[in-house]
Amino acid sequence: MNHWIIAPIVLPALLAPFIIMVLRYHLDLQRIFSVAGTVGLVGIALTLTAQASTGVVQVYELGNWPAPFGIVLVLDRMSALFVLLTSLLALVVVLYAMGSGWDKRGRHFHPLFQFQLMGVCGAFLTGDAFNLFVFFEVLLIASYGLMTHGGGAVRLKAGVQYVTYNLLGSTLFLFALGTLYAVTGTLNMADLAVRVAELPAEDTALLRVGAVLLLLVFCIKAAVLPLHFWLPASYANAPLPVAALFAIMTKVGAYAILRMYTLVFGPDLAIAEGLAGAWLLPAALVTLAVGAIGILGTQHIARMAAFGAIASMGTLLIAVSLFTPQATAAALYYAVHSTLAAALLFLVADLVMERQGGRIDGMPPMAQSGLIAVLFFIGSIALAGMPPLSGFVGKLLVMDAARDGGDFAAIWAVILISSFVTIVGLARAGSLIFWQSHDERHNTEPDPENEDEVIHQPAPEPMPGLTFAAVFGLVAGLAAVTLFAGPMMDYTRATAAQLYAPQGYIDAVLTGDEE
Amino acid sequence: MEALLASAVGVLTAAGIFLILRRRTFPVILGLSLLTYAVNAFLFATGRLALNAPPVLNKYKEVAYTDPLPQALVLTAIVISFGMTAVIVMIALSAYLSSRDDRIDMSAQDSVDAAGEDA
Numbered sequence: 001m002n003h004w005i006i007a008p009i010v011l012p013a014l015l016a017p018f019i020i021m022v023l024r025y026h027l028d029l030q031r032i033f034s035v036a037g038t039v040g041l042v043g044i045a046l047t048l049t050a051q052a053s054t055g056v057v058q059v060y061e062l063g064n065w066p067a068p069f070g071i072v073l074v075l076d077r078m079s080a081l082f083v084l085l086t087s088l089l090a091l092v093v094v095l096y097a098m099g100s101g102w103d104k105r106g107r108h109f110h111p112l113f114q115f116q117l118m119g120v121c122g123a124f125l126t127g128d129a130f131n132l133f134v135f136f137e138v139l140l141i142a143s144y145g146l147m148t149h150g151g152g153a154v155r156l157k158a159g160v161q162y163v164t165y166n167l168l169g170s171t172l173f174l175f176a177l178g179t180l181y182a183v184t185g186t187l188n189m190a191d192l193a194v195r196v197a198e199l200p201a202e203d204t205a206l207l208r209v210g211a212v213l214l215l216l217v218f219c220i221k222a223a224v225l226p227l228h229f230w231l232p233a234s235y236a237n238a239p240l241p242v243a244a245l246f247a248i249m250t251k252v253g254a255y256a257i258l259r260m261y262t263l264v265f266g267p268d269l270a271i272a273e274g275l276a277g278a279w280l281l282p283a284a285l286v287t288l289a290v291g292a293i294g295i296l297g298t299q300h301i302a303r304m305a306a307f308g309a310i311a312s313m314g315t316l317l318i319a320v321s322l323f324t325p326q327a328t329a330a331a332l333y334y335a336v337h338s339t340l341a342a343a344l345l346f347l348v349a350d351l352v353m354e355r356q357g358g359r360i361d362g363m364p365p366m367a368q369s370g371l372i373a374v375l376f377f378i379g380s381i382a383l384a385g386m387p388p389l390s391g392f393v394g395k396l397l398v399m400d401a402a403r404d405g406g407d408f409a410a411i412w413a414v415i416l417i418s419s420f421v422t423i424v425g426l427a428r429a430g431s432l433i434f435w436q437s438h439d440e441r442h443n444t445e446p447d448p449e450n451e452d453e454v455i456h457q458p459a460p461e462p463m464p465g466l467t468f469a470a471v472f473g474l475v476a477g478l479a480a481v482t483l484f485a486g487p488m489m490d491y492t493r494a495t496a497a498q499l500y501a502p503q504g505y506i507d508a509v510l511t512g513d514e515e
Numbered sequence: 516m517e518a519l520l521a522s523a524v525g526v527l528t529a530a531g532i533f534l535i536l537r538r539r540t541f542p543v544i545l546g547l548s549l550l551t552y553a554v555n556a557f558l559f560a561t562g563r564l565a566l567n568a569p570p571v572l573n574k575y576k577e578v579a580y581t582d583p584l585p586q587a588l589v590l591t592a593i594v595i596s597f598g599m600t601a602v603i604v605m606i607a608l609s610a611y612l613s614s615r616d617d618r619i620d621m622s623a624q625d626s627v628d629a630a631g632e633d634a
Contacts, residue, residue, distance in 0.1 A: 130588060137595050144602055148609075156610035160540060160619050163603045167547050168535070170599070174554040174592055181585065182561035233621055 002051070005060040005075045007044045008083050008121035011037060016114035031098050034110040038091045041117065045084040052080035053491060055498065057508035059127070067127075067509045068191040074127035074509060077495035078332070082124040082255055085336055086248050089343055090117050092473045096347055097241045099466030100354065105150040105239070112149070115142035116245065123252050127509055129180065129187045132256065133173050136221075140166050143249065147238045158237035165230040169220040176217055179210030190509035192264045193502060196271070204271040211265050211275050218260070221253030223313050224280070225287040231310055232294065236302035240350035243305070244343035250313050251335050258320055258328065262499040263506075267323040280321035281407060285414045288314025292418035296425035300358045304429055305345040308383045311422060312338035315385075318411055319398040325496040330397035332492040337390040337481050341382035344474040348375045351467070352433060354460045360429045362436035367459045373434040375471055380426035382478050385419050390481040395419065397489070520560055527553035540607040540617045544600065551596040558589045 015037040023029045051058065052075050060073040094113060096102075103109035119139025126132050144166075148159040181187055183206050184195040199207065216227070223231040231250075235243040257276070265272035291311025298304045316338055319331035352358070355366030366372070378389070385391035395415060402411040461467050481488065498504065527549050534546025562582030570583035611617045 130591075134591065134595070137599070141599065141602060144606065148606055151609070151613070153610070153614035154621075156606060156613055157616075157619075157621060160603065160607050160610045161621065163599075163606055164535070164543055164547065164619055167596075167599055167603065168550070170595075171547075171550045171554050175557060177588075178554070178558045178561040178585075181588075187584075 001060055001064075002058050002075075003060070004044060004047060004051075005058060005073050005125065006062075008041060008048070008087070008125065009073075009118055011040055011044065012114040012118040012121070016111040016118070019114065020108060020111040027104065030110045031103070034094055034113060035091075035098070037114060038087065038094050038117070041087040041121075042084075042091055045080070045087040048075055049080040049084045051075070052077050053494075055494065057498075057505050059508050068186055068188045071131050072127040072188065072190075072509055073125045074189075074505065075125065076505060077491065077498050078255070078258065079124045081332065081336070081491070081495060082248075082251065083121050085251075085339055086117065086120050086124070088477065089245065089248055089339060092343065092347075092470045092477075093241050093245045095473070096244070096350075096467055096470035097239075099463040099468075099470060100241065100350065100461045101463075102150070102239050102241050102350075108145065109149055112142050112145040113245070115139075116146060118142075120248055120252060124255060127189050129189055129192065129260075130177055133170070133177060136173065136252075137170060139249065139252070140170070143242075143246065146242045146245070147234060149239050149242060155237045158233045162230055162234035165220070169217055172213060172220075173217040176210050176213035179206060179213060183207045183210065188509070189259070189263055190506040193266070193506055194510070196264055197269060199271070201271060208271065208275060211260075211272065212279075214260060215257065215276055215279070218253045218256045219280075219283065222250050222257065222317060223253070223287070223310055224283045224317055225290055225314075226283075228287065228290070228310055232303050232306040235306040235309065235346075236300060240302060240305075240346045240353065243302070244346040244350075247309060247339050247342040247346065250309060251316075251339055254313070254316055254320055254331070254335060257317075258331070258499065261323065262328075263502045266502060267500075277321050277323050280317060281411075284314050284317035284321050285410060286314075287311075287317065288414055288418050290314075292421040292425070295422050296428070299360055301349045301352055301360055301429065301433065302346075302358050304360065304425070305342070305349045308345050308422075309338075309342040311418065312342055312383065314418075315395060315398060315415060318415070319401060322402060322405055324401065324405075325493070325500050327398070327401035328496040328499060329489065329492040330394070330401045332495055333390075333397055333481075333485070333488055334394035336488070337382070337394045337478070340474055340477045340481065341379060341389075341391060344375070344379040344471065344478065345383055347467075347471050347474065348372060348379050351375070351471070356433075360432050362432060368464070369434060371468065373430070375475070376430055376434065378475055378478070380423075380430060384422040384426055386423065388482065389478055390485065393482060393485045516564055516566070520556060520564065524553050524557045524560070527556070538618055538620050540611065540619055543619055544603055544607065547603070548596075548600060551592070551600075555589050555592055555596075558585050558592060561585050 019030050019033055058075040062071045116139055119135050119142055122135035123132055126135055144163050147162055148156055184192055186192055186195055220227045261276040265275060288311055291307050291314050294307030295304050316331055316334050319327045319334060351372050356363040382389045382391045385395040399412055399415055402408050531546040531550035534542040562585035565581035568579045568581040570581050570586055572580055
């Protein structure tokens with residue numbers, strides 16, 4: 001067995017208690033260990049991705065229990081891709097949190113951060129449906145701590161709402177898993193796939209109920225309309241670096257939908273017909289539309305970034321809901337892009353909020369306004385899907401994949417019109433934040449000496465170099481996703497091929513270790 | 516037995532959802548707890564209802580046994596929901612103490628305050 005598969009879970013799981021118990025009062029050491037751990041995670045994720053790109057599905061049996069009886073971790077192309085994305089995003093976020101001093105504004109930022117990584121990586125790697133629930137809870141309980149990090153009445157209030165919503169989601173998850181177990185007698189995903197395929201058609205009513213309940217749970221995670229209500233308030237009121245990390249959490253929902261509805265309730269299966277795609281596509285279209293309208297309508301830059309995250313989930317789930325190999329390849333590419341783009345927008349929103357507050361309005365000018373304006377511009381181009389960045393490539397791929405389907409007119413119309421609305425909304429916000437502030441200054445303070453003073457005001461972050469390095473890291477990531485779109489599409493196409501031929505996955509899990 | 520368990524799950528779920536819709540932290544937390552009890556009882560039933568049967572196989576004599584896996588699932592679910600209830604009680608308490616308001620829905624006033632406070 002390849003023990004590296006469990007490393008992305010074990011490393012943060014050991015690091016977090018170490019930080020909380022040994023380094024409790026040493027912020028500098030906490031930072032060093034947290035960054036070192038995250039860098040280690042990137043290294044592990046790169047190794048795993050290199051291994052998975054050969055196309056072999058590797059299985060890790062916990063406690064050496066064979067598959068349907070014990071819990072297994074499964075490394076295939078899709079899980080490796082998402083673990084790598086998580087680790088890269090985490091590295092950027094932890095650097096930004098240090099540079100901006102967010103990790104000092106409350107206690108236990110770094111341990112919670114590591115626990116969050118443990119939950120996210122575990123959710124991507126597990127091959128057992130109940131274990132997926134457990135890792136969901138791990139990542140959620142860490143996210144409750146991170147979301148209320150720093151305190152404040154409004155943030156705590158948003159936190160209560162967020163926790164309540166997610167506890168309801170967890171209860172629903174348990175109901176769904178119970179239903180699946182009652183029908184099939186197993187919770188191992190590969191075993192579930194075998195049993196579901198064998199089930200006689202007249203016994204599937206309960207199973208279909210379970211499948212739809214499960215879809216609802218994942219849609220809550222992915223913030224699909226009409227289950228998105230938790231997202232704007234929680235992301236906008238969370239510390240924004242944390243919200244940038246949460247950009248991967250909505251992708252956990254999309255990942256789980258892709259995994260369960262290609263492996264267990266595959267598109268070829270007669271009983272799964274009309275379960276996922278038929279409901280998901282209209283919901284995704286409305287999600288995208290509401291996200292775009294939200295960007296245009298909001299008065300707060302953090303809420304705008306949150307609606308940007310919702311809109312990008314809409315585009316992603318349109319591609320997911322088509323359930324064809326081509327569309328899934330596009331979806332995976334867009335998932336990588338939209339995670340980076342949403343995180344970039346959240347971090348830029350934090351830079352703006354630290355300097356002049358979050359209102360999208362003519363506010364006094366801020367330090368490093370030019371640099372932040374450039375970053376906001378890049379983030380907007382990426383999010384709206386304008387050339388030359390990867391959002392354009394991603395949306396093009398999604399629309400190309402939708403071309404053959406019956407709903408092509410609706411999909412194209414919604415994607416194109418909402419892109420336009422997004423551009424207008426972001427342009428309006430950008431001009432109000434970065435241009436109008438200068439106009440006001442010229443009106444109120446015509447004195448040139450005074451103007452110099454204003455421009456050279458210091459950045460509010462303790463380490464502005466590190467913050468900007470982190471943000472430019474994300475920009476570099478977006479540029480890389482654009483430049484290497486060809487190799488990435490080769491990888492995601494191979495991933496989609498692997499997903500739509502689930503027999504390889506099932507054999508690897510159920511017949512044990514065969515490398 | 517089946518009717519008893521099914522009605523218990525139904526009544527607990529209904530009461531839980533009713534309480535959650537009250538939108539004040541105390542009833543909401545009670546409602547979440549009731550929902551957890553409902554789901555725990557439901558999980559037990561997924562292994563079929565067997566009375567007075569051990570959850571282990573006995574290879575020496577023929578005995579009825581009950582499925583042990585749902586019991587393990589319920590145990591995990593109880594532990595997790597217990598921890599989650601503790602977390603939400605703490606967050607709800609600190610939210611109440613800092614805002615003197617125990618409603619869980621956020622009004623427009625709250626959002627405006629958020630913008631003002633962080634500025």
